[in-house]
Amino acid sequence: MVNEAADRSNLKVLGTSSSLGGFFQDVKITGECRFNGDVDCFSLSITGENEVSGSLKVEKLKLAGELTVNGWLKGGALRGQGDIKAGSLAAERLKLSGSLETSGNCEAEELELSGALQVKGLLSADKLQLKLYGPGSAAEVGGGTITVKRSKSKALLQPGQHAEMRFTSGLIEGDYIELENTHADIVRGEKVIIGAGCVIQKVEYSSYLEIHKSAVVKQPVKIVK
Numbered sequence: 001m002v003n004e005a006a007d008r009s010n011l012k013v014l015g016t017s018s019s020l021g022g023f024f025q026d027v028k029i030t031g032e033c034r035f036n037g038d039v040d041c042f043s044l045s046i047t048g049e050n051e052v053s054g055s056l057k058v059e060k061l062k063l064a065g066e067l068t069v070n071g072w073l074k075g076g077a078l079r080g081q082g083d084i085k086a087g088s089l090a091a092e093r094l095k096l097s098g099s100l101e102t103s104g105n106c107e108a109e110e111l112e113l114s115g116a117l118q119v120k121g122l123l124s125a126d127k128l129q130l131k132l133y134g135p136g137s138a139a140e141v142g143g144g145t146i147t148v149k150r151s152k153s154k155a156l157l158q159p160g161q162h163a164e165m166r167f168t169s170g171l172i173e174g175d176y177i178e179l180e181n182t183h184a185d186i187v188r189g190e191k192v193i194i195g196a197g198c199v200i201q202k203v204e205y206s207s208y209l210e211i212h213k214s215a216v217v218k219q220p221v222k223i224v225k
Helices: none
Strands: 009-019 022-035 039-052 056-102 106-150 167-179 182-194 199-211 216-222
Touching: none
Parallel strands: 009 022, 022 039, 039 056, 056 106, 106 167, 167 182, 182 199, 199 216
Antiparallel strands: none
């Protein structure tokens, strides 16, 4: 039986470089690197900037800087500080401080983000935790436990930016949902907590609904199973 790891080489980039892409064991980038194709690797460590013109498959990602993937990004454990942009993203676990942007769907078993978020497709996770330091949006949100909170810190904000620190979505659907500073058309869940700064057109809940005095819920509906 061929050992797949034995057929992969390590890649280390220091400074500015480019590569055709391919299959690697461990990739370490310090500086700037562009892959002109698809990349498949076990681990990827980035300190600086990395762009993949194709798609990226990685088991472990550690980021301190910027990662741009023009195709899809599939991973196991992704974590770090900085910015991630991808066509679509699917991961087991994603923990990021910074900004996340996808032109398609973003899916994970566990997703924890502190920063800003823009997902043009479906944002889904079994456990989703968003702590907003900037604007956030997703066409739709689905999951088990969904928590959206606004950062209490104002140190990172520019004057007037606090008004933009809200999360917007057409539909948010999960089992347990707790929201702050969220504008949505429909929120649907078993247990729903609508916190401060929310404006929700319709809430459908099956067991529990709590609405903060500063929140607006135009149509609360209890669903009888």
